Amino acid sequence: MQLRPIFLLLAIFSLLTQALRAQEPPLHVAVAGISHGHSGWILGRTGKTDVIVAGIWEPDTALAAKAQRQYKLPASLFYTNLPAMLDAVKPEAVLAFGSVYAHLEVTEAAAPRGIHVMVEKPLAANLGHARKMEALARKHRIHLLTNYETSWYPSVHTSLRLAADSNQAGTIRMARFNHGHQGPKEIGCGPEFLAWLTDPVLNGAGALNDFGCYGANIMTALMRDRAPVSVSAVTRRFKPDVYPKVDDDATIVVDYPGAQAVIQASWNWTFNRKDMEVYGDKASLSAPDAATLITRGPNGRPQERKVTPEEAKVYTDPFVYLAAVVRGKETVAPWSLYSLENNVMVVRILEAAKISAKIGKSVRP
Structure with missing residues (x-):
């Protein structure tokens, strides 16, 4: 033939x-x-x-x-x-x-x-x-x-896609982010890493910058071009003998017109966690780890499933993604997780959080 x-x-x-x-x-x-x-x-x-x-x-x-x-x-x-x-x-x-x-x-x-x-x-x-x-x-x-590590998570990318579909989650009202671990010294970070990670100038803050940035990054992607109207934060030094110069725990509340994010960042938890929950007026989305997605509709019953990188269309290697962007094979979408406009907004939120924690009042970023 x-x-x-x-x-x-x-x-x-x-x-x-x-x-x-x-x-x-x-x-x-x-x-x-x-x-x-x-x-x-x-x-x-x-x-x-x-x-x-x-x-x-x-x-x-x-x-x-x-x-x-x-x-x-x-x-x-x-x-x-x-x-x-x-x-x-x-x-x-x-x-x-x-x-x-x-x-x-x-x-x-x-x-x-x-x-x-x-x-x-x-x-x-x-x-x-x-x-x-x-x-x-x-x-x-x-x-x-x-x-960010969470930029490689299939569960995060799928949550963002579903949240952007008004027929899925509906209008986003609330998001909660938990990012932290036992502390950089406690988990064995090297001395050259600790030297700047625990310095208020070289790192910008402590846990607030180190882990608060994750929630700010994902929430900014959820809100796209919508800027926060206010940021409130409380920081703590639960271990001043270990981290005398910087905060080791931070709670940040970011308010938007019609929506709110609560970002919890800590060097004080008993285990490593990077998880998030997004609540819309039709459904909630929960990403407890890199590969798991849990959705709940009005009846409240959870539907849990695993999400693959292929389904989420996510790069699990940041250097492969970088190569694709430089070669013109991938376009960095506006306000997406890696994007410049998103990450300038992240620093705006973190800066406002630092000021708020210092003066004890809400701050407009």
Whole structure:
């Protein structure tokens, strides 16, 4: 049996397309700072060729030497001068794994060179830094993405999709977010990570910034372009002997016209949790973990199911997502979890929360 010419051409085209995809060049990235405990995500990302680390900037030479040994990396990858590294290796994107305060420095070096940036959450340590970073990204037309673990969760993405459908949840009235763990020292964060994570300038706050940003990020995506009308917050220092400079617990109430979010962020819980509940006037959506979605209608009976990444259409690897954005295969939707406008709003909310906790009054962000 012979293939008709049109089917033969289609078969050849399919084979060529697959071959071209296989030959697509890897994304060359640089790592700016490795003091963040999550830097191992990229330094230890072995066995994959889609993203290649071309250079690593770390001014702490002892920390750089430690990482070199741990991940069996060549010494030639390491630099102590950020601009010099960027000019030498000419990466397509930079991954910031230093202090939150250093995110501005990384963006100031990368943006004028046309280099895209992905930072670990939150976007910036304070609103002044966030505004400067936003201006640099807009001026030089680079992608400035913020990476959260919950941005990889199928349950979160499915909740956002269902919440956006008025026929599913209806009008959103309330959302509750619980993000926290026993505390960074208690779970074994390294000394170089703790040094800035527990510093009010380098991290911007304590648990309020570290975990409050998750709820602010997801609620901003839920509300899209709707800005809060007020933010109220209470912070506590339950363990001043462990964290003498920053809060270790925060409750943030974010009010919108017709809706409200309660964000609980803590370094005091007995276990790690990242969960959320969204209440509409037709149904509620609960994401107790990365893969589980629970819906309740007017009868209150829970319907629980597992959500796969394929169903949710979510990238479970932030570096694969970054490559897709840089290559033009993915468009960062306005107000979506990684987007710049969302994450500037996150810092606005966190900044207002810090002021509110200090003065004991609601603050307009």
